[in-house]
Amino acid sequence: MKSVIFSSLVFAAMLSWGLTYSANLQASGAAAEQGEPxxxxxxxxxxxxxxxxxxxxxxxxxxxxxxxxxxxxxxxGKPVDPGQVELKVVLTRLGGVEDQIGFAPQSDFLRGDTVIYEPHSFVVTLTARYKGKSHRWQYDNFEGRTRIEPSIAEAMDIGTGIAGPAVMRETSSAFGRLVMNPERVRLISARFNGTVEAVKVGLGQRVAKGQPLIAVNSNENLKTYTIVSPIDGVVLQRQANPGEQTEGRTLLTIADSNALLAELEVFPATRARIKQGAPVALRIRGIDTELQGAVRQVDTMIRRNQSSVVRVALKNPPVDLAPGAFVSGDIQVAEYEVPLAVKRSGLQPFRDFTVVYAKVGDEYEVRMLELGREAGDWVEVLGGLKPGTEYVTGNSYIIKADIEKSGASHDH
Structure with missing residues (x-):
């Protein structure tokens, strides 16, 4: 019911936003029809x-x-010697940041002394002085910018975060199967040879630690003693029946079915980067939730297909897991901190750039990024974004769509 109500609210908000946008668009069209150049x-x-x-x-x-x-x-209509003109430009960017640009004569033009960094989105204020007279112009030169009311942004679940340092965790994917932990398998035999009088458990039966398993009549003193289970587990194999001689052989095999390992196959380039104890995220066919584990051992042997086995201990596995199930895992192979990173979910294409959308008040604007390493949910930022910037992390495609509808141009 809550989901239906929320969806209705979002639809109403989007409808309201769409009507507002259409009204603005119609107003712009009317202005164009009236001859706005x-x-x-x-x-x-x-x-x-x-x-x-x-x-x-x-x-x-x-x-x-x-x-x-x-x-x-x-x-x-005649060219003016640029050396006779004093000129200055101020660019006021989103958030009130001002870029002051001076000019010097070069050939037949004045050349600015500052690189105009992306985005080229600002209010331009130009002042010029020539022959004792001052001139001043101001105009908007916006691109990749839009405004969305806070209530609309909330209804459409536009999430934001603060750009800053992040711990990057690189992973490598691998595949394999679940197996019994050999350290939790017990081979049950008789302490003294004799005749099996009774087997008190069956194949596949769960047993508790201390539970009676087999009664044996000793050949030495003709007295009957009982073999009990050394662990909680399940009977994997039953090799004894009443009337048989024990003869020092294995009578039962019991394993702790909750003590499973994931055996994952990796290849040399990955194997060299895996450390004992490294975290592993596991996905098992038929189980919706992701399980956690840690690398217990990296096999020293390389198989014919050049793979090696990585054994992963599961943390708090479900009781219904069974050996032989197919499993895939993401093994952590590196962990490091970077000074500036953004969530991968916030990235969008814009012209020839990859961008995030910075948020200032109820306005959003592109920030063209120079990107570095990627790991998990994070992407390292090498340039184009200042630390501490609030940016869109969730549903950033909505901002992209609105900017594309507005048709903000790259005006040179």
Whole structure:
């Protein structure tokens, strides 16, 4: 019932969000129909800013160099010597961070002194002074950014986390079977040779420690004594029947069926990285829950197929497990801490980048990442994200879809 109510709430929230978005989209379309012009582009594919006869073309140039601003200036349609103009640009990014950019003349343009790092999403404020007169323009240049109301984000279960250090645990997959732990198998024989008078347990029967198993009449003193079980377990083999002589042979085989090992096959490249005691996550056919174990021993022998056996002790196994069951496992082969990592679940493609979505207030914006090692749920971040950034970890595809609907462009 709770699930139905929650689903209804999510549907209502998404419907409300969709109607709001449609209304905004219709408003934008109406503005376009009323003749709202697209930003004017100059001969260098930059944005044109005009005041009377004075004009500035501001372009992000990134051919053969890291992204930088370049500016061409005209007055009355004629090129202006860039050395005669004082120019400054301030980029105000999401969260109020400001990038101050100065310019110096080069050839027929002014060249910015700062790399314009991704994302190219900011409010641009440009001021220019020429022939004693000041000019100022300001405009939005957003990309990969959207706004979602907190109630909508909560209804759609958009989860967030804080980017920071993480312990990376690398694993390697392996496959095998469950086997009896040989250290928990007991071969039952008679202390004194004699005649088997009675066998009190049957094949496959569970027995308790101290439970009577076999009555034997001794050949030495003709007295009957009882053999009891040394462990809790199950009768795997029964080799004795009443009237037979014990003759020093094994009469019963009992094993602790709860003391199972997983025997997993690994190959040389993985074998060299496995340490005794390493954690192992196990999955057994027919059991929904993942079981935990630890490496008990790595076999020193290499088989014909070049594999080796890794024996894994199970922690708190279910009582209904049986030897012979197929098992797969993820064996931990390395553990290390990195200074900055993000959850793999938060990653999304954006243009030619892999990104996460940073959250500031009720706004979300792409952060282009330089990634390192991957392990489990975590991916190491080498660049593109500041430690302490709140970012989307759950249902990040919703943010991606909304940004794609908004059509935020990469305006140079």
């Amino acid at each position: 697209e930003p004017e582009k100059g001969p260098h594919r930059g944005r044109m800013l005009r005041e009377d006869d004075f004009a500035v073309e501001l372009s992000i140039f990134e051919t053969g160099v890291p992204p930088e601003f370049r500016v061409w200036i005209t007055d009355g």
